[in-house]
Amino acid sequence: MSGTHSSPSRIRMSGRSFLALTLTPEAPLTDWLAALDHQIQRAAGFFTGKPVILDLSLMQASTPDLPYLLPALQERGIRVLGIEGGDKTWPAVANWEWPESPMGGRASGPVTIPENDMTPTLPPTLVVEESVRSGQHIIWPDGDVVILGAVSSGAEVTAGGSVHIYGALRGRAIAGIGGNADARIFTRSLAAELVAIDGFYATAEEMDAKCTDKPTQVLLTGETLAFKPLP
Amino acid sequence: MAKVLVVTSGKGGVGKTTSTAALGAALAKAGQSVVLVDFDVGLRNLDLVMGAERRVVFDLINVIQGDANLAQALIKDKRVDTLSLLPASQTRDKDALTSEGVAKVIADLSKKFDWVICDSPAGIERGAQMAMHHADMAVIVTNPEVSSVRDSDRIIGMLDSTTEKAKAGEKMEKFLLITRYDPQRAARGDMLGTDDVLEILSIPLLGIIPESPDVLKASNVGAPVTIAEPESAPARAYTEAARRLMGEKVEVTIPTERKGLFDWLFKRRVA
Numbered sequence: 001m002s003g004t005h006s007s008p009s010r011i012r013m014s015g016r017s018f019l020a021l022t023l024t025p026e027a028p029l030t031d032w033l034a035a036l037d038h039q040i041q042r043a044a045g046f047f048t049g050k051p052v053i054l055d056l057s058l059m060q061a062s063t064p065d066l067p068y069l070l071p072a073l074q075e076r077g078i079r080v081l082g083i084e085g086g087d088k089t090w091p092a093v094a095n096w097e098w099p100e101s102p103m104g105g106r107a108s109g110p111v112t113i114p115e116n117d118m119t120p121t122l123p124p125t126l127v128v129e130e131s132v133r134s135g136q137h138i139i140w141p142d143g144d145v146v147i148l149g150a151v152s153s154g155a156e157v158t159a160g161g162s163v164h165i166y167g168a169l170r171g172r173a174i175a176g177i178g179g180n181a182d183a184r185i186f187t188r189s190l191a192a193e194l195v196a197i198d199g200f201y202a203t204a205e206e207m208d209a210k211c212t213d214k215p216t217q218v219l220l221t222g223e224t225l226a227f228k229p230l231p
Numbered sequence: 232m233a234k235v236l237v238v239t240s241g242k243g244g245v246g247k248t249t250s251t252a253a254l255g256a257a258l259a260k261a262g263q264s265v266v267l268v269d270f271d272v273g274l275r276n277l278d279l280v281m282g283a284e285r286r287v288v289f290d291l292i293n294v295i296q297g298d299a300n301l302a303q304a305l306i307k308d309k310r311v312d313t314l315s316l317l318p319a320s321q322t323r324d325k326d327a328l329t330s331e332g333v334a335k336v337i338a339d340l341s342k343k344f345d346w347v348i349c350d351s352p353a354g355i356e357r358g359a360q361m362a363m364h365h366a367d368m369a370v371i372v373t374n375p376e377v378s379s380v381r382d383s384d385r386i387i388g389m390l391d392s393t394t395e396k397a398k399a400g401e402k403m404e405k406f407l408l409i410t411r412y413d414p415q416r417a418a419r420g421d422m423l424g425t426d427d428v429l430e431i432l433s434i435p436l437l438g439i440i441p442e443s444p445d446v447l448k449a450s451n452v453g454a455p456v457t458i459a460e461p462e463s464a465p466a467r468a469y470t471e472a473a474r475r476l477m478g479e480k481v482e483v484t485i486p487t488e489r490k491g492l493f494d495w496l497f498k499r500r501v502a
Contacts, residue, residue, distance in 0.1 A: 133387050135355075136392075
């Protein structure tokens, strides 16, 4: 008997609430879908991962195009969590996979779709006022990094954007992490242990010897790193 | 209020203990009251270099753990009476250094002396961190070779990020002391030049100590070189460095090779 558990172990449960969006389609459905597409275009990703309740209260059993409404929403990546109004028995919706609607819930007013999501905000730049010493590691996954001092042997600077070093680069500089092939590395004096842009790297041995200890920029051309002297 | 100075390097064998003893003795000879604190728990050496190894009764760990008070543990130098030593324990290890204990000892010493000089162990672990934690200023001992320079760079980074001063948002004063500088090898170019070292580490230069048999001789007789051979080239370099620590403006001279007649004759014969 030893080692058996007499009581079943407890399971962890806790509450969590989400704001579900309620879509209320109006006839004619083709126009309504076009308006929806327009909204999605202005705020890409707005519906991603959001639970949506479909409210059919303005629909009739005979509304044209009704059979295609649910598939059309699913095609746009809208996840319908529940359906309100309407009737499961309408022939037009006979083919729908009618989700088990959650009960209750409170209406919480109209939701405005953000309009400015399309204009990208510039990622912030990190400015380091002094030298990056051996063993130190600067990671800045979004924007550019500006180092006013040097980057020592054994130090590492990693940036989502470009890396600008006003002193000598003697350690590692890694630019364009997360797939930015346009990122570059600039330094007052190239004596790096390793440089990399968007996953393509070069060790000290593979670097262009004519740039050694000179002001240099490193950029990606195709799949090779190019070393260009700075004026 | 005393100045708390840490002598550190990252790398071992570059001359931290020798420099601690020589700088401390030079400051004491200049009339300052100085205590040297050995943080190399488990591998103590400062007592040997100071010639006090046969007088150690209590040590830093005893004081931290409350087994002895400071007055019992401090060893007064017999040659320079403003110079004292707080030895490390040889039988314990660096885990016995508690941050509260070290803070209290440093605070107590600061009330009694003008200078509290902490001799850091090599490495970047607990012992070294404890030695640098309460410092106001640091002397980074570096040999003119790449591995020593890189380790010093690492230590400078830690001085600027992990110490009490750094956490308070203040800047620690840091000085570079280049030791074991060999003028002959420098002339031949098989050693990193002073300029290169300064360029890489970019902190002010406190002094350049030439490689010399006098340093080893002094260590073996248990006396800092500034006491044993005060007229030797390394002793003069240490004395000048100590004056710079006190805020005097003294030009740094780069040691050059001096050839006497005998050297010349000897070289001729060998050739």
